[in-house]
Amino acid sequence: MVGVLGTLEARQGDRELPVGHARRRSVLAALAVDAGRLLPADVLVDRVWGERPPVRARSTLRTYLTHLRRTLAPTGLAILRRDGGYLLDTGPDTVDLHRFHRLLASARRQPDPHTALGQVEDALELWRGEPLAELDTPWAQAVRERLRRDRDAAEADRADWALACGRHHELLPELVARAEAEPLDERVAGRLVLALYRSGRQADALSHYHRVRRHLADELGTDPGPALQELHQRILTADPALSPADTEAPAVPRQLPSVPRSFIGRTDQLAALDDRGTTVISAIGGAGGIGKTWLALTWAHRNIDRFPDGQLFVDLRGFSPDGPPMDPAVAVRGFLDALGVTPAHLPVDPHAQAARYRSLVADRRMLIVLDNAATADQVVPLLPGTASCTVLVTSRHRLPTLVARHGARALSLDVLTAAESRALLGADRVTADERAADELIALCGGFPLALGILTARTGRELAELAAELRETGLDALDDDDPTASLPAVLSWSLRHLTDEQRTAFALLGIAPGPDHGLAAAASLIGASVPQTRKVLRALEDASLVERRPNGRHGMHDLVRAYAITAARELPEPTRQAALHRVFDFYLHTAHNAYRALAPTRDPVPLTPPTTGSAPLYPASTRAEAMRWFDAEHPTLLAVQRHALDQREHDHAWKLAVVLGKYLLRRGLLDDHLTTWEVGHAAAPHSDDPTGEVTTLRGLGLAHSHTGGYADALVHLRSSLLVAPDEVQRTHTHYALAEAALRHHDVANGLVHARHAVRGYRHVGQPVRLAAALALLGELRGVAGDHRAAESRCTRALSVQRQHGDHTGQASTLSVLGTTAGSTGRHEAALDRYTEALALFRETDNTHQAADTLERLGHTHSALDQPHRARTAWRAALELYREQGRDTDADRVQRRLDDLGGTRPARTTGLAE
Template sequence: MEIQFRLLGEIEVRVGGQPIDVGHDRQRCVLAVLLAEAGRPVPVGQVVDRVWGGHRLPGRPLKTVQTYVSLLRRALAPAAVSITHQPAGYRIGVDEQTVDLNRFRNLIDQAHAAEDEKSAALLEQALALWRGVPFAALDTPWINATRAVLAKQRHAAQLDLTDLRLRRGQHAALVPELAARAAEHPWDERVAGQLMLALYRSGCQNEALLHYRRIRRRLAGELGIDPGPALRELQRRILAADPALAAPATAATSRSVRVVVPRQLPAPPRLFTGRAEALARLDTTLRRQGEPLRTIVISGMGGMGKTWLALHWAHQHLDHFPDGQLYVDLRGFSPAQGPVPTETAVRGFLAALGVSPAAIPPEPEAQAGLYRSLVAGKRMLVVLDNAADSAHVLDLLPGTGGCVTLVISRRRLTGLMTTHRADPLDLDALPDGEAAELLAALVGRDRTAAEPEALLELIACCAGLPLALGVVAVRAAAHPRFPLAALADELREASTRLDALDSGELTTRVRTVLSWSDRTLDPATAAVFALTGLAPGPEIGLPAAANLTGLATDRVRAVFRELENAYLVQQCAPGRYRMHDLIRLYAGEQARRQPEAGRSAALRRLVDYYLHTAHIADNLLEPSQTVELDPPGDGCRPCRLPDIPAALAWFDKEHPSLVAAQRLAADNDWHAPAWQLAWVLDNFLLARGRLHDHVHTWRIGLAAAQRLKDPAAQALARQRLGLACSRAGLHAEALTHLRCALSIARRTRDRRDLAHTHRFLAKAWGEIGDNHQALSHSTIALRLFRLSGSPVWEAIGLNQAGWFHARCDEPDRARAYCERANLLFTQHRDREGQMVTLHSLGYIAHRDGRDAQAIDHYQQAIALCRDIGRTYTEADILEHLGHAYAALGRHGDAHRIWDQALDLYRTQHRVAPAHRLEKHLAACTGNIRSDPGRRE
C-alpha cells in the first residue's frame, strides 16, 4: 500500500491516498524531525533540541519524546512503518523518497546534472510537491531555519526553471508569473532580468525598459546603488534591439503554462431593445485601433439602464476580446455601504488574472503596476461599474492600447475625459417608441398590441426609465390575465397619493412604480420589505432579519425569496441580503408610515440582537472583562457562538452593521445599548486595529453614558475613549478624557476604576514618549491592583510597570516584574496576558543583549496573537522580533519578519509605524546586499 509523508505544507501522512491522524503539533514536530533524516538515526538530544529549541522544555524531555514516539508507532502501524531505538538514536524505517522534502531535494540535484529538457521536467516535478508553507503551524528555531533554507531552494529552482523555459521560447506564458514574482522579490535583479527578457520577446519593449527604470529608481532611491552589470547589459541590448535576444526559432511550447483568461462579465439582460445610437457609439470604439487608451464613460441617472447597455454590447462582441473580460461593481453610490476601494478592485483583477494572493505586492502602487503589466498588449474588455468619480477608476485603467474600458457612473466624470481622453456617452430616458418596444418584449406583443392606449399610459407613468419599465413588466407578467388598462388605472391612482421621493419627475414616477409593486405583496411580505429598509448597515443576514421582523428564520428566508423574485432585494452572499439604494429609501419610507410602536419595537429587537450576540462573542475573546447587560427584549434571539474563531468571523462579517446599530440606538435615545455596544466592540476593534472605528464608537458611547448620568459608565467610557484616542494619535484628546475619568474615579472612590485609569494614563504617556510619566502612573496602578485582590489584575499591573521600567533603563526590576506577571497569567490561563507579558520579556531580553532568548519570547507571543486574533499587537511584536534578528546579524530573517509587520501596519492604516519600518527594511536590505557570505 502506497504511503506518502508530506512536509511541504501542512504535515500529512497518507496511506493509500487516505490521511491518517499523527497527533498534535508537538508530536507532529517529532515526526518531522525523524522524516527529515529518513533512514538515519537521530540522537535523542537532537530530537529534544529541534522540537523544543532549548526553551519551554517539559519536566522530563527524554520521557516525553519516548511517549510521543510510542504514540507515533501506534498511529503509523496501519502503514507498517517502524520507529526503532538504536544506540545512535531514533530511526524511522521509511524510504526517503516517500518524504516529499527529500524527494524535492533529490529532484533538484538530478535537475542540475541533466540536459535542458530533462532538467525542466525534473524542476517542475520538484516545485509541484509544494502545497504551502513547509511544516505549517509549527514554530521552533530548527523548523524556522529549515523552512527558510527550503524557501531559498525553492526560489532558486523557480529561477532555474524560468531560464530553461525562456530558452525554450515560453516567454509569453511567463509574463504573468514573472510579473508577480518581481513584485514579490522587488530587489532580485535576476528576476527583473527574466521579466525584462520575457516582455521584450513578447513585443513589449517599452514595458521591459519601464521595468528596468523602476528597479533602477528603487535601488538608487532606497539603497544608493545602481543595478548590477548583468542587468545594465541586458537593458543596453534591449535598447539596441540586439538580434541575439530574439526568441529561439523553434520553441518547445508543449509545456507552457496555461494563460488565465478571465470571464467576469455578469449575464446579459434577458431582453434588450433600443439604444441604437448608444450601441453605434460603442461600436466606433472597437474600430479605433492604435490608440494608447480606448475608454468610454457611460453616464446617466440611476435606473437608466447603463449597466444593461454595457453588458448587452459586451456579450455581442465577445469575439473582439479573446484575452478575456474583467468586471467590478465599485458601489460608488451606495447610501449605506461605502465605495469599493480601488486597491480592493485591483486585487480582485489580479486574482482573476491568475496571480496568487501570496504573490500580490502589499503596496497599492505596486499592485496597480502589476495589473497594468499583466494586461499590457492584450485584447481585453474592462467594465468598471458604478464608479464614484474619476479618481475611483484611475488605477484600474490599462496603461497601453489593446484593451477597451467601459466606465459606468451616475456622474459624467469630466476629469477622466480631460486627462485620459475618455469619450462620453450620456444616457437619457428612452424615447416612447423604444420604451414601447421594451414593454412589448417584456410583457408580450399580443397584449400590448391589444391595448395601445393602456400601453401609452404605462409608458407615460414610467417616463422612459428602464428600471421603472422593468418593474411594470414584472408585475404585468405575474398576472398575465389582468388587462393592462387595469394596471394603468392602479398606477395612475397611486401616483396621486404618494409624495415625490425627489423633486425630479423621473424619481416621482419610479417611486410610484415601486409603491405599485409593493402593493402586490401579501401583508407579511410587505411588512418584511418595509422593515428591511430601516435595517442599519449595508446588508442584513437571516438571523438579524428574523430578530427585526419577529419571524422564524425559515419563514424570513422564504419571504426574502419572494422579494428576490420581485427584484426588491438581492442576495449578495448565502443568507445575506441588500437592497438597491432607491428601493431601500422607498422601503424605509413605507415602514415609517406604520405605527411607531411596532416599528420601534422591531428596531429595538434588532439592536438587542446585535448587542447580545456581540456580548457573547466578546466574552469568548476576553472572558475576564465583561459588562452586565439587561436581559434581551421579548422576541430577541441572539446567536450562540461556539469558540473564538466563530466570534471573530461573526464580528468581521457584522462589524459595519454593529457600528450602524450603535448609531441607530443613539439616534433613538436608547442610551444603555448605545454605550454598551461600544464596550462589546472594544476588544474586537483593538484586536483588529480599527483605530478610526474605535474612536468613533466610544465617542457615541461617552455621549450616551453622559445622558444616562451614570458615573461608572462615564468613567469607563472616558477610559476607553482615552485609550482609543491615544492609539489613534489624538494625544491631547486622550489626556483630556483620561483626566476626566480620573476625576470621576476619585470622586466615587472606586478603586478599580482608579487603577484602570492610571493604567490607561500610563499607556497614553507611553504613546507620547514620556516614559517617566508613564512609569509613575503604572506604579500607582500596580499598587491599586494589588489591593483589589485579583491576581489577574495584579499581573496586568506588574507587566505594565515592568515594561516602563525597561523603557526607563531599569532592566533587573523590569524582568522581575514581568516574570512574576507571566507566572500569574499562566496559572490563571489568561492567554492574552501571557501574550503581552511575553512581548515585554522579549523586549527586556533584547535590551539586555540576550537576543536569542528575545526571539523565543517574541515567537511565543506571536503564536498567541494569532490564536486569539490580536493582529494589532502582532504587528508591534513582529517589528520588535525583527530588531532581535538584526542584532544577531540575521538580516534575511529580519527582512522577512519586517515585511509581515509592514503589511499589517498598512492594513491597519498606521502611517507612522509603517514609515518607520520602511526605513528599517531599506537599511536591512543594504546589510543583506553587503554581506560577503550571502548566498543568492
C-alpha cells in the first residue's frame, strides 16, 4: 500500500520498500493523491516544487520516475507515461487516501450503525500523522487542509454512530477533551451532554449545557441553536427516547477451561508472567506436549482477580489433526458472542466485526488467551487496541513478529527438572520404586506430556512402565486418543513444514551426536550454509530443534526418536548419502584440526570428501584446535561409533587417529581407550594396510594409560608382527618403550627405545628421533644413569627446539627436571618443570600438565617451600579429578594431608 495519510511509505506486504530520498517520495505522493488519473508533467512539477522548480525540472522529474518504477516493480504498481503526462496505475485500495474515502462513503450508506462504526474506524486507522508530510508546496497545503476537514467530519460521524451503538461510556474521555478544545461547537457539546445523560450523570449533562449557553452568550451574544435546546428540554423531561434502543450492557465472559490438575513446578516461568512490567502480550513457545497451555491456564486461574471484566479463551487449532488452523474472523465472531453482541447488532463486514471487538474490550481489564496459534497473522486480528487487557499466546512457533511489532514478551518453555518430574509421577509411586522412577524420568527427559501419559496409567508399576519405554521407545507413548499420544502430537508440528524442512528434520534425527554446528548440518542435508541456516531457523521456530550454545542445534531425545521414525519414510539411498556426507565432514574437519594440533606428525591419508560435504579448516593454532575438539568431541565419538555400525570402516579407524591425540592431551583416558577399540574393530575391514598396525598400536598405548600393561603388550606385539615396513615397526618399538616406562619395565623399555632410536635415524625422521632419544634418556634415568639421561635429553631438546616441536620440548624438559631433582639439583629442576608447564599449557596438554604440577610440588617440598608445594599439588589435584584419574588424585591428596592442607572443592591458579 502507498501511504499518503502520514509519513509517505510504499509497502509490499509487511516490507517497506526503499522509495528513496524525500523529493523522490514527494513525486510518488503527488501521483498517489490522484491515482489512476493522468497528470501532465507540469502539474507534477508544480505539486512537487511549487514556485521554486529546479533548472531542467522535467529532466529531474523523469529521473525520479525511472527510479520509482524500478523500486515499485515488485509490488505490481506501475507508473505509466501517456501523452506528456504520468499515471499511477493501481487499484482503489492500494492508496490509503482512496481507501479512507471509500470506507467513509460506504459507512455513510449503511443503515446499521454498528456496520457504519466498524467501517469508519477502519478508515481512521489508516491515518498515521501529517498527510503529505514530505511536501510544502501550495498544492500540498491545500490538500492537507481539505483532508483535515474530511478527517474531522469522519471523527464526528464516528462519535454519532458510537452513541447510537450505546458506547457512550468509552466516548466520554474523548468528548470531554474535544469540548474543552472547541467550547463553542454546539455539535460537540450536544454529543457530550447526551453521553453524560446516558451514563447516568444528568446533573453533569445539564451543567455542561448551561456552561455552553454562557460561552455562546459571552462570546457571540447568542443562545444555543434549536437542536441543543431541544436536547436540553428532553433531558429535563427524562424523555425515554433518549436511551438508545440497541444499547447493550457488555457481558462478562468466563471462558477459561478448568485448572490443569496435574500441573507441576514452572516456578520461574510463572514468576516471569507475573513480572510482565508494561508488557501486555506474552508469547509462550515450545514443542508440542511441553506444557504451554497448562502454564497459561494455571497462571490465568491464579491471577483471575486481576481481570474483573472477564476472560476470553480460544483454541486456534494451529496444529490440529483434523482440520486447518482457525480463521481469525471465526475467533472474532466467537468473542463477540461471548461479549453479548446479539445477531441483530452484529456487523456484516469482518473488518467491522474486528473493530467492534476491539471497541468492546477497550479500557476493560480482561484476559485474552489465544491458545495453539499457528502464525502471528492468526493472532494479530485478535489483539485488543488498548493496554488494559492482558494477552497470553501459546504456540509451537516462536512468533517473532509479535515480539518485534507488538511488543510481546517471548517465554520459551523447556522440559521439567528432575524434581518436577518426580512430583508429576507422584510421591507415593516414586517412594515405592525410586530406581524405576529415576529410569523413567531419564527416558522421558522431563517431557511433560510423556510423563503425563505414563502417570495416567495408574494400574501399572513404574518398573513395568520403564521396561516398556526402554524396550519399545516412542511406541510406549502412543494412544488411541491423539491428544494423549506423543507421536501424534509431534506429527502435527510437521504439517506446516515444507518438504525440504521435513527431510532435514528426519535427517537430523539419524545424524549421530548430541548436537551439530551449522556447517555439519549443511553437509548432512546437502545444502548451502545460508539455506541450511534458513531451514534450521524454521525448525527452531516450530520447536522441533533447540538452539544450543555456540550456534549449535540439537533435539530432545523424544523428539529425536520421532525424527528417526520420520526418517524411515525417506528412501534408503537418501539416508545413506546423508550419513556419508556427515561422516566425511567430521573426518576431514577433525583431520584439519589434528594437523594444527600435531604439525610434526604424518598426515592421515584421506580420500576427497563426497559431493555435498563441505569440511572446515577450524584451527590455525593448537589452542584453536583444542577448542574445536572440546566442542565436538562428544559428537565425534558418536560419529565414529555410527561409522562402524554403518560399515564405513575407513572413517571409523581414521577418526581414532585424529581424535586420539586430543583425548590423550585432555586426559580423557576412558574415551581414548574406547576410541581405539572402535578403530581396531574397523581396521581389518579397511583396504588401507596401515589401518591394522596403527590401531593395534593405538589400542596398546591406550591400555597402557589405563593400567592394563598385559593387554598393552598383547596389542603392541601384534602391531609389531603385522608392521609392513621399517617406519611402522619403529613407531611400534617406540610405543613399546613408552608403555614399558609407564609400568616400570625398564629392561624391556631400554631394548625397544634403542630400536626406536636406530630406526628413526635410519628412516630420517629427526623430530621422531629426538622423541626417542628423550624416551631413552628417561629410561636411563629411571635405571639410575642420570648423566646418560641428561646427555640424551639435552641432545633431544636441541633438535626439538630447532624444529619447533613444542609438545616434544615440554616432555623432554619435564624429564630433565626429574633428572635434576634426582641428583639433588632442585633449583634446576624447578626451572625445567616451570618451563615444561608453560609449554604444556601453551599446547593445551592438561594431561601432562597435571603430572608436571605434581612434580613441581615435590620440588617445592624438597626446597622446604610448603606453601608453594601446596599450591602446585592443589592445582594438580583439580586436574586429576577433572580427568577422572582417581588413583593419581588420591596420591596427591595424601601429600596435601601430610602438609595439613584442606580439601577444596575447586582451586584456581596454577591449574588455569
